[in-house]
Amino acid sequence: xxxxxxxxxxxxxxxxxxxxxxxxxxxxxxxxxxxxxxxxxxxxxxxxxxxxxxxxxxxxxxxxxxxxxxxxxxxxxxxxxxxxxxxxxxxxxxxxxxxxxxxxxxxxxxxxxxxxxxxxxxxxxxxxxxxxxxxxxxxxxxxxxxxxxxxxxxxxxxxxxxxxxxxxxxxxxxxxxxxxxxxxxxxxxxxxxxxxxxxxxxxxxxxxxxxxxxxxxxxxxxxxxxxxxxxxxxxxxxxxxxxxxxxxxxxxxxxxxxxxxxxxxxxxxxxxxxxxxxxxxxxxxxxxxxxxxxxxxxxxxxxxxxxxxxxxxxxxxxxxxxxxxxxxxxxxxxxxxxxxxxxxxxxxxxxxxxxxxxxxxxxxxxxxxxxxxxxxxxxxxxxxxxxxxxxxxxxxxxxxxxxxxxxxxxxxxxxxxxxxxxxxxxxxxxxxxxxxxxxxxxxxxxxxxxxxxxxxxxxxxxxxxxxxxxxxxxxxxxxxx
Amino acid sequence: xxxxxxxxxxxxxxxxxxxxxxxxxxxxxxxxxxxxxxxxxxxxxxxxxxxxxxxxxxxxxxxxxxxxxxxxxxxxxxxxxxxxxxxxxxxxxxxxxxxxxxxxxxxxxxxxxxxxxxxxxxxxxxxxxxxxxxxxxxxxxxxxxxxxxxxxxxxxxxxxxxxxxxxxxxxxxxxxxxxxxxxxxxxxxxxxxxxxxxxxxxxxxxxxxxxxxxxxxxxxxxxxxxxxxxxxxxxxxxxxxxxxxxxxxxxxxxxxxxxxxxxxxxxxxxxxxxxxxxxxxxxxxxxxxxxxxxxxxxxxxxxxxxxxxxxxxxxxxxxxxxxxxxxxxxxxxxxxxxxxxxxxxxxxxxxxxxxxxxx
Numbered sequence: 001x002x003x004x005x006x007x008x009x010x011x012x013x014x015x016x017x018x019x020x021x022x023x024x025x026x027x028x029x030x031x032x033x034x035x036x037x038x039x040x041x042x043x044x045x046x047x048x049x050x051x052x053x054x055x056x057x058x059x060x061x062x063x064x065x066x067x068x069x070x071x072x073x074x075x076x077x078x079x080x081x082x083x084x085x086x087x088x089x090x091x092x093x094x095x096x097x098x099x100x101x102x103x104x105x106x107x108x109x110x111x112x113x114x115x116x117x118x119x120x121x122x123x124x125x126x127x128x129x130x131x132x133x134x135x136x137x138x139x140x141x142x143x144x145x146x147x148x149x150x151x152x153x154x155x156x157x158x159x160x161x162x163x164x165x166x167x168x169x170x171x172x173x174x175x176x177x178x179x180x181x182x183x184x185x186x187x188x189x190x191x192x193x194x195x196x197x198x199x200x201x202x203x204x205x206x207x208x209x210x211x212x213x214x215x216x217x218x219x220x221x222x223x224x225x226x227x228x229x230x231x232x233x234x235x236x237x238x239x240x241x242x243x244x245x246x247x248x249x250x251x252x253x254x255x256x257x258x259x260x261x262x263x264x265x266x267x268x269x270x271x272x273x274x275x276x277x278x279x280x281x282x283x284x285x286x287x288x289x290x291x292x293x294x295x296x297x298x299x300x301x302x303x304x305x306x307x308x309x310x311x312x313x314x315x316x317x318x319x320x321x322x323x324x325x326x327x328x329x330x331x332x333x334x335x336x337x338x339x340x341x342x343x344x345x346x347x348x349x350x351x352x353x354x355x356x357x358x359x360x361x362x363x364x365x366x367x368x369x370x371x372x373x374x375x376x377x378x379x380x381x382x383x384x385x386x387x388x389x390x391x392x393x394x395x396x397x398x399x400x401x402x403x404x405x406x407x408x409x410x411x412x413x414x415x416x417x418x419x420x421x422x423x424x425x426x427x428x429x430x431x432x433x434x435x436x437x438x439x440x441x442x443x444x445x446x447x448x449x450x451x452x453x454x455x456x457x458x459x460x461x462x463x464x465x466x467x468x469x470x471x472x473x474x475x476x477x478x479x480x481x
Numbered sequence: 482x483x484x485x486x487x488x489x490x491x492x493x494x495x496x497x498x499x500x501x502x503x504x505x506x507x508x509x510x511x512x513x514x515x516x517x518x519x520x521x522x523x524x525x526x527x528x529x530x531x532x533x534x535x536x537x538x539x540x541x542x543x544x545x546x547x548x549x550x551x552x553x554x555x556x557x558x559x560x561x562x563x564x565x566x567x568x569x570x571x572x573x574x575x576x577x578x579x580x581x582x583x584x585x586x587x588x589x590x591x592x593x594x595x596x597x598x599x600x601x602x603x604x605x606x607x608x609x610x611x612x613x614x615x616x617x618x619x620x621x622x623x624x625x626x627x628x629x630x631x632x633x634x635x636x637x638x639x640x641x642x643x644x645x646x647x648x649x650x651x652x653x654x655x656x657x658x659x660x661x662x663x664x665x666x667x668x669x670x671x672x673x674x675x676x677x678x679x680x681x682x683x684x685x686x687x688x689x690x691x692x693x694x695x696x697x698x699x700x701x702x703x704x705x706x707x708x709x710x711x712x713x714x715x716x717x718x719x720x721x722x723x724x725x726x727x728x729x730x731x732x733x734x735x736x737x738x739x740x741x742x743x744x745x746x747x748x749x750x751x752x753x754x755x756x757x758x759x760x761x762x763x764x765x766x767x768x769x770x771x772x773x774x775x776x777x778x779x780x781x782x783x784x785x786x787x788x789x790x791x792x793x794x795x796x797x798x799x800x801x802x803x804x805x806x807x808x809x810x811x812x813x814x815x816x817x818x819x820x821x822x823x824x825x826x827x828x829x830x831x832x833x834x835x836x837x838x839x840x
Binding site for chain 1: 483484485486495498499503504506511512523526527528529530532534535536538539540542543544545546547549550551552554568569572576595651652655656657658659662664665666667676677678679680682683684685686687688689690692693735738739741742744745814816817818819
C-alpha cells in the first residue's frame with residue numbers, strides 16, 4: 001500500500017460524522033454549488049487557525065444555515081428568525097471570553113432582523129457577523145429578499161423586482177458602515193477561487209478582531225444559490241462574479257482594526273456581602289425603638305390626599321407612610337400614576353393601621369387632605385362620618401360644608417410661602433393633621449423626614465412647616481392630647 | 482430584619498439581584514418602567530448587565546441568549562410589550578431556557594391606557610405564543626410578594642427550565658408597602674446544559690427545532706410532562722376565611738386586596754364569605770376550588786378583565802356550583818363597597834331560593 005501524506009483535510013472544528021443529522025451523516029444538507037458549504041469551511045479554517053474551537057459559540061437563526069450545528073463542533077445556539085444579533089449580544093455579554101459568531105442570511109439579517117443588526121452594530125457589540133447575501137429566500141423556496149436585484153424574478157416578484165413596489169436592493173455593508181461603532185466591514189464574493197481566498201482572509205480577520213477584544217465586525221458574502229436561482233453551479237458562480245457586484249460592489253467599507261481600542265472588560269463584581277448596601281436594603285439592621293415597641297392603641301387611618309401635580313401630594317403621603325412604619329404600624333401607599341404625574345390632578349391613598357391592611361385603596365377615607373377645590377368637590381362626600389377634612393383654602397366653598405366631619409380650612413400654601421417656600425404647603429397641612437388627630441410621635445415624623453428629604457435646607461423648611469401646621473390646628477381648637 | 486417602604490416595581494429588581502440575577506434586558510413602558518430604571522441603576526453596581534434594547538422583540542431574544550449562556554436573566558414590560566415578546570417566549574419554552582418576565586398590566590386592547598387592568602390574563606396564563614407550551618405564572622397581591630414571588634420565579638424557572646411570569650397590575654407595581662428582603666445569594670453557577678464557550682460545554686446545543694415529527698412529538702411530550710409535574714407540585718393559593726364560607730370570592734392581584742376588605746364587611750353583615758386567591762395562575766388552583774365547591778353555594782369571580790379568570794374558575798368547578806362574575810375594566814378598580822353591593826344582589830336570590838326549598 002502506497003504511503004501518503006495528508007495535504008488537505010476536513011477542518012478540526014467540523015464533526016467527523018454529522019450525527020445530529022437524521023440521515024446521510026457523511027455529507028451536508030446543502031445543495032451542490034451552494035455557498036454555505038464554502039463559507040462554513042472558511043469559518044472552520046479560521047477557528048482552527050486561531051485555536052478557538054472551545055471558545056466559539058455559533059448562533060444560527062432561521063434559513064438554510066439553521067442546521068449549521070450539524071457540522072460545527074463548537075457551542076451552538078439556534079435562534080428565532082432575525083434575532084441572531086440580539087441573541088449574540090447577550091451571549092457575548094454573559095460570556096465575554098467566548099467568541100460569538102452570528103451567521104445570518106439576507107432575509108434574516110436585512111429584512112426581519114434589520115432592527116437587531118442595526119442596533120447591535122451601533123452599540124459596537126464585540127461579535128462577528130457573517131452575512132450570506134444570495135439575494136433570495138432559499139429555505140422557504142425562493143421569495144424576494146431585501147437584497148434581490150432589480151428585475152430579478154422570484155416566487156413573490158413573478159414579474160421581477162420593481163423599485164416602485166419592493167424598493168431598491170438593500171446595501172447592508174454600506175448602511176452599517178455609516179455608523180460610528182463598527183470596527184470592520186467588508187463585502188466579499190464566492191465568484192471564483194481568488195474571491196473565495198479573499199473571503200477566507202476577511203472571515204479570519206473578522207473573527208480575529210473579536211479574539212483581540214475589538215468591537216463589531218461583519219463580512220457580507222455574495223453567495224450562489226443555484227437551486228433557487230435555477231442555474232447550474234457554474235452559471236450561478238458566474239452571476240456572483242459578474243452580475244451581483246454591479247449592485248453590491250466588493251471591498252472594505254470600514255477598517256479600524258489598527259486604531260480601534262479593545263472594548264473595556266466588565267469590572268470585577270463586588271463581593272456578595274456588599275449587595276445589600278448597594279441596593280439600600282437594610283438587611284441585618286437592628287429594629288428601631290419604635291418598631292420594637294408597638295403601640296397598643298388601635299389605629300385605622302385611611303387617608304386620601306389630593307391636589308394639583310407639584311403640590312407635594314405624593315410626598316405628603318410618603319412621609320405619613322414612612323412615619324407610620326417607624327411607629328410600628330402596618331402601612332400602604334398607593335398613588336395615581338401616569339400622565340397625571342406630569343400635569344393636572346394627583347392623588348394618593350395612604351393607610352396606617354394596627355392590623356394587617358386588606359385593601360390599600362381608600363374608598364371611605366377617615367381623613368381627606370384636599371390641596372385644591374376640585375379635590376374637595378370630588379372626595380368630600382366619600383369621607384366617613386366623624387372623619388377629618390383638611391382643606392387648602394381660607395374657608396370651605398359654598399355648598400361644601402358637612403356637619404358630620406371635623407374640618408380645618410386654612411390657606412396652607414400661603415402659610416408655607418411665609419416660611420420661605422410655598423411648596424412646603426403639604427407639610428404645613430400634615431402638621432395640622434398630626435396635631436389634630438394626635439397620631440404619630442414627633443420622633444417618627446422626624447425619622448421619616450430624614451429618610452426621605454436629602455437636602456438640609458428642605459429638611460429645615462419642612463420642620464418649620466410641620467410646626468406651623470401644628471400651631472394652626474391648636475389655634476383652631478384642634479388638639480388631640 | 483427591618484422592613485422598608487418599597488415600591489412594587491423596585492422590589493422586583495432588588496429581589497432579583499438578591500436572588501443572584503445579574504442580567505436585565507428591557508424596553509420602557511408605563512406602568513412597568515420603574516423596573517427597567519431600577520435595573521439600570523443597580524445592575525451595573527452589582528457587577529451585572531443592563532441594556533435598554535431596541536424593542537421588546539430584541540429584549541426577549543437577548544434573554545434567550547443570556548439564558549442559553551447559562552445566566553439568570555429577566556425582563557419587564559406591560560400588555561403591548563408582552564404581546565411583542567410572545568414569539569420569543571415560545572422559543573424560550575421550546576428551547577427549555579429559564580428566565581423571568583414581569584408583566585405589570587395596563588388597560589387594553591391596542592394602546593388602551595396605562596391604568597391598572599388584568600387583561601393580559603389570557604395571553605400570559607394560556608401562553609400567548611405559538612405551539613404547545615405553558616409559562617408558570619405567579620400573581621403577587623402585595624409589595625412583599627413582588628419581592629418573594631420574584632425570587633421564587635427564578636427558582637422555578639431553573640427547576641423547570643421554562644419562562645416564569647410575575648403577573649401584576651399597575652397598582653401593585655406602583656404602590657409602596659413595607660418589605661423585608663432576604664439575604665443576598667451569589668449568582669448560581671451555569672447549569673451543565675448551557676453554551677458557555679468552554680471546552681466542557683463545547684458539545685452543548687440550544688435549539689427548538691425538531692425536523693422529524695416523531696422527534697418533535699417526543700419533545701412536546703417531554704415539555705408536557707414538566708407541566709404536569711408543575712401542576713402537581715407548584716400550585717399556590719391563599720384561602721382566606723373559607724373554612725365556613727358559603728360564598729367564595731375569587732380574585733388575584735390588587736383585586737384580592739379589595740376582596741379581603743369585602744370579606745370583612747360581608748361577615749360584619751352576617752354573610753359567610755371567604756376568598757380564594759390564586760397565587761399561581763398557571764398551574765391553576767383547580768383542586769382547591771373543587772374542594773371549596775363542596776361547601777360553597779356560590780362563587781363570585783371579580784377581575785379587571787372581561788371574564789378571563791372566570792373561564793378557569795368555571796372549568797375547575799365543573800358546573801357543581803354557580804360561578805358569578807363581576808368585572809371592571811379600562812383602568813377602573815372596584816371599591817369594597819361596590820363589590821359588597823354586587824354580592825348582596827347575587828346572594829339575595831340565592832337565599833330566597835333556599836327558603837323556597839326549605840320553607
